[in-house]
Amino acid sequence: MASHGVRGRSGGRPTLEEVAARAGVGRGTVSRVINGSPRVSEATRAAVEAAVAELGYVPNTAARALAANRTDAIALVVPEPETRFFTEPYFSDMLRGVGAALSDTEMQLLLIFAGSDRERQRLAQYLAAHRVDGVLLVSVHADDPLPDMLSQLEIPAVISGPRSADETLTSVDSDNYGGARQAVEHLVSRGRRTIAHITGRLDVYGAQRRVDGYREALREAGHQVDELLIEPGDFSEGGGRRAMEALLERRPDLDAVFAASDVTAAGARQVLREAGRRIPDDVALVGYDDSAIARHMEPPLTSVRQPIEEMGRAMTDLLLREVADRRPSATRELERRQMVLATELVERASS
């Protein structure tokens, strides 16, 4: 055994071992300092930290992951096709929140697209391979097998938008029920009497909750809930058009529309205009999401704002906590967590 040594290249990055030599301590001690163990004397800690600084030591993630069996990374799983249904800034806002929550930690963010079947399969492999410590799941449909798969693999996961009222995974959501109520209460307070609702895709739990909120707000205001005023949409512009056409036909006397998304509202607005209805004079219009479209619509659209960035942050915080709980040591908390964040009505000229 003579010739190998060339691989390591001496000008490379310093290792734990080198730091230890420099500080005049053992490898284990350096490791303890790096990982913030309390079982190190002050003097030793200082010496090690000096050596780390001098050598510009940065731990090797791969080695750490291999030895400790953790990755220090979480994944954000993006079911791409669905994402299109979201308002434009949704994605980047969410990401901003996740990034913010992560910036205080050593955790890295992996982005995994799970749109196509092949990508789904790859995802399953990643998860089986425990390539990440936890998973953030965005916009999952009721029949998606992913959440159950995660539970089975015992991988910590947080979902945005629970799939149902009794979601088993930790979840973060905005208050769809309350947001819808805000919208309808606002319309009622503006004197509107015949308020229609164009729903979102009803296989999305949040869309159902918005319908619930719509109903409840009307009831509380003493209005009768007329089922003819509720028309299913799908969050899309085309869906908004179709729904609006149906509504105008059924209830030409309506004087307000609450749409389950801004994009839907945009579709509805086109149809209203074509029908010669003025906004807000004849028909008041309220959207949901407070996206760029709302600000630039003609007239600017009153809309329910969801705190998407905060949702991203909250999801990440919860996930990190779960990951930490899973580590050796750690009294498991195991409480089911369902966080709901408040929405805000942004009033503009359309209502």
Place this chain on the structure above:
Amino acid sequence: MASHGVRGRSGGRPTLEEVAARAGVGRGTVSRVINGSPRVSEATRAAVEAAVAELGYVPNTAARALAANRTDAIALVVPEPETRFFTEPYFSDMLRGVGAALSDTEMQLLLIFAGSDRERQRLAQYLAAHRVDGVLLVSVHADDPLPDMLSQLEIPAVISGPRSADETLTSVDSDNYGGARQAVEHLVSRGRRTIAHITGRLDVYGAQRRVDGYREALREAGHQVDELLIEPGDFSEGGGRRAMEALLERRPDLDAVFAASDVTAAGARQVLREAGRRIPDDVALVGYDDSAIARHMEPPLTSVRQPIEEMGRAMTDLLLREVADRRPSATRELERRQMVLATELVERASS
């Protein structure tokens, strides 16, 4: 705690060694099969693949990274604050392209935010730690130290939007020059004579190129280039307002405006409307980006579409090629690559 005792060991994931035993071959051979080496006989390969399938073997990334000194991951670095200047869907479109290009490979995508100073510092650490095999850089300003740092560390990198005409890094860009020409030629062909330009941030190379394209198109059409018709903006709505006000004051006779972004155009439109100018009757308006805002503006905005998703894909492809070139073996190509993708004018009612 009877049923609790899963120590990870025996029930855990299969290793190379176990696959080797199962297939009746050596560790090295399995490794060769996994990595697609041609130096394996057909029979052996089949046996190993069978064993892999039976055991559900998935390679351990951390171990591989440690042994092979590569990570099989690339990073997309997002200088968050700047991102706000981009049109809303920019980010998710880009991501879609990157994801698509990656979905054929084993590569993973790491998202790194480099907005705050602390995040920047962390980024520097990551890079020094070679936590990724390559880096995708989005929307970098001329004075950003990041690109040079990457060159110094010899980390493959691809930049979107070169910083100058003689960018040293591999870059992918849309044809800002050509896009601006398309916009201006269109306005000229519509009979407009006095065409103003609200620029983007001029420390962004692409914004400069748009000015160049604007100038050249006018010259070619036989128009005089009037410097009073060029007003600097900053891609923002407020910038668009301010610039439009200045332009109306200086050249109240203008009959067309080419804005360097849709958001800028939205700002300009407000001012034009306040000044009683009708669009497109009195003043034609053309934006840039073809964002959601353009589609929903009143009237809908003619705009230059950039193939952002394709840019993401192209950047990723180029980066993967560079990473591959860096691996042992591989005749380095080392040709400087500057890819420029064509834009497309989307004509709407504003012009």
Place this chain on the structure above:
DNA sequence: ATCACTTGTGGGAGCGCTCCCACAGTACCT
């Protein structure tokens, strides 16, 4: 003085891969 702790520390034994050397077997030259 003994024992039983506690605190701090060093270093062996892996983690699961890739790399590369050694070498058997075969083929095709001289």
Place this chain on the structure above:
DNA sequence: AGGTACTGTGGGAGCGCTCCCACAAGTGAT
């Protein structure tokens, strides 16, 4: 016959960490 050149294969060494056991030294109670 020997030489040379492949192809295919096995397995040792080592990547840079963490984990944990061993152990020295100090502290206090008996």
